[in-house]
Amino acid sequence: MRFDAILFDLDGTLLDTIPDLANAANAMREELGLAPLPQATLATYVGKGTPNLVQRTLANNPAATVPDPAQMARGLESFGRHYHAVNGDAATLYPGVLDGLAAFARAGVKMAVVTNKPTEFTVPLLERFDIASYFSGVVCGDTCEEKKPDPMPMLHACELLDVPPSKALAIGDSVNDALAAKAAGITVLAVPYGYNEGMDVRTLEVDDIVTSIAQAAQWAARQ
Numbered sequence: 610m611r612f613d614a615i616l617f618d619l620d621g622t623l624l625d626t627i628p629d630l631a632n633a634a635n636a637m638r639e640e641l642g643l644a645p646l647p648q649a650t651l652a653t654y655v656g657k658g659t660p661n662l663v664q665r666t667l668a669n670n671p672a673a674t675v676p677d678p679a680q681m682a683r684g685l686e687s688f689g690r691h692y693h694a695v696n697g698d699a700a701t702l703y704p705g706v707l708d709g710l711a712a713f714a715r716a717g718v719k720m721a722v723v724t725n726k727p728t729e730f731t732v733p734l735l736e737r738f739d740i741a742s743y744f745s746g747v748v749c750g751d752t753c754e755e756k757k758p759d760p761m762p763m764l765h766a767c768e769l770l771d772v773p774p775s776k777a778l779a780i781g782d783s784v785n786d787a788l789a790a791k792a793a794g795i796t797v798l799a800v801p802y803g804y805n806e807g808m809d810v811r812t813l814e815v816d817d818i819v820t821s822i823a824q825a826a827q828w829a830a831r832q
C-alpha cells in the first residue's frame with residue numbers, strides 16, 4: 610500500500626459515542642433548568658469539540674453564538690462531570706473497526722487518532738475499548754491550538770508519526786475531517802454511519818466513501 614500512516618477520527622468513526630454524549634448533554638440541560646433534547650438532535654451538534662457541543666446544546670441551535678460566560682462556565686463544568694460519569698457506558702465500537710485496525714496493523718502502517726474530543730475523555734475510551742495500543746499518536750481537541758477543520762491536528766499527527774502528509778490516509782465521518790485532511794494535503798475517506806453534523810456524507814469532498822474501517826483497509830491495500 611502506498612500509505613505509511615492512517616489517521617482515525619474517533620466519534621462517529623471508531624466509536625458510536627452518541628448515547629453517552631446525549632445523556633451527559635441532557636443531564637447538563639436539566640441541571641441548568643432546560644428541557645431535554647432528542648438524541649438525534651444532539652448528534653447533529655457533535656463534531657467541533659466539547660465547548661462547541663456545550664454551546665450548541667445550551668442554545669439548541671447548531672449556529673450557537675457564545676452564551677453568557679457564567680452559563681457557559683456552568684455548562685462546561687456540568688457536562689464534563691456528567692460525561693466523565695458515563696463515558697463509555699453505552700458507547701460501542703462500530704462493526705468492522707477491530708478487523709480493520711488488525712488489517713492495518715498487519716500491513717505495518719503507523720496509526721494515530723485525530724479527534725476533536727478533549728484528551729481527558731479520549732484516553733479513557735481508547736483504554737476501555739482495548740484499542741489504545743494500536744495508536745502511536747493521539748491528537749485530541751485540546752492538543753493543538755486549532756481543532757479540525759483546521760489542518761493543524763492532522764499535520765501534528767503526521768509529525769508525531771514521522772510520516773509526510775502525502776503518505777498519510779485520514780478516515781473520518783464529518784466535514785471537519787474532510788476539510789482538515791484536504792487542507793493538510795492528506796488523502797481522506799469518509800464512513801457513512803457517523804454524525805457529520807446531520808449532513809449526508811455524499812456532500813463531502815473526500816477521495817472515497819467506505820462502509821467500514823475493514824473496508825477502508827481493503828481500499829488502502831489497493832492503492
Ligand SMILES: O=C(O)COP(=O)(O)O
Binds near residue numbers: 659
Ligand atoms: O468531539 C467532537 O466534537 C467530535 O470528535 P471527533 O473529532 O472524534 O469526531
Ligand SMILES: [Mg+2]
Binds near residue numbers: 619782
Ligand atoms: Mg467524528
